[in-house]
Amino acid sequence: MPPDQQAGSERLSDPGASSKGREPRGTASPRNRLSDTQMAIIDVFSGAAVQLGLPKSIGQIYGLLYASPEPLAFREISALLEISAGSASQGIRLLRDLGAIKPAEVADNRSEHFVPELSLRRLLGGVLKTRVQGPLDSGAEEIEAISARLGKAGANEPDAAFLKGRIDSIKTWHRKATLMLPLLRTFLGSQDT
Amino acid sequence: MPPDQQAGSERLSDPGASSKGREPRGTASPRNRLSDTQMAIIDVFSGAAVQLGLPKSIGQIYGLLYASPEPLAFREISALLEISAGSASQGIRLLRDLGAIKPAEVADNRSEHFVPELSLRRLLGGVLKTRVQGPLDSGAEEIEAISARLGKAGANEPDAAFLKGRIDSIKTWHRKATLMLPLLRTFLGSQDT
């Protein structure tokens, strides 16, 4: 085992250090260094993303925008978080697709700037749709297929009756879960914020 | 292609094959081969587990028990799924901790047998607690810490006011999410099945 290897906990920070770095070239970005509070917030979102099964960088990007007083551009995101352009590009796209961030109007028309979606409903809505609704539906199809197959080829299935019962039970679950999602959205949407 | 993708397609099956193996030594196991329907059901749960961010083997084990007319023992689980004893052991423990499976009484008192938890509420309850409630609470602590730090050291934080607002917003989210969980459980619990 290589003695040199900083596993896991690689939080974003780097509070001290850096007497070397690339100094501001006066690129007119909002700021070129994150404050402690900002970094802490980013870490929170980063952790949340991982919990949701999303890549860490997704959380970082959202967190950065969330902790930023003004819209940020692709370039700034990549620079502030110190992630590659590739990651930034993919992350931003995913977040847009999820509806978690959106483009904002700014003076600089050369590059697109982004702001975070602040409504909890819309924020979670996207995640719920892709990570819950989708799988739920595709799962339902599989179940339906099994059910059908079990229905006709009843011959060579030893415990056909038992299995039919179980399949039905799954269908009930699915029904419940499906009903639950809209309910959830409603609840999340109450007094938006 | 969008966020979602087809988990490692390595489905469980293996319909033909295996002409080698250790033949039954008359160990009195319920059966030593899975039917197509059973394998299909196992695959469904396996996929669901992955979606929930749990190891695939977890889903397989639960699925197997779900598709089995009688309680199964450690040994049988490992054999039927063709997973190592280590995986089986860890998987079973995790499922027990989640409250998704439970020991059952059987004649054979040498080994413990298991049956699945069939109540959707109890089933999802465990998952929600560890995968949602837990992270939610620990996240709340982090936020609280940030909030406190921001409160006093207000001096060197450029956008203190703005960040305070954002932090408050997160707190609101957290409150909502916390309220939502019991609601969810209630809903899932209606007319148990």
Added chain:
DNA sequence: TTAACAGTTCATTTTATCTTGAACTCAACT
């Protein structure tokens, strides 16, 4: 006491997933 079994633990290996880096496209300037 020993043999045989039931189950656990954990270092390794394997597999799946993220991130990077470098090549590329597309516009807008010059």
Added chain:
DNA sequence: AGTTGAGTTCAAGATAAAATGAACTGTTAA
């Protein structure tokens, strides 16, 4: 046309997560 900057794509490298395998801890029964 030529250059510069914005952003995308994707193979390859780096990481993280899960499965394996083998050694280990009981426990029961001969």
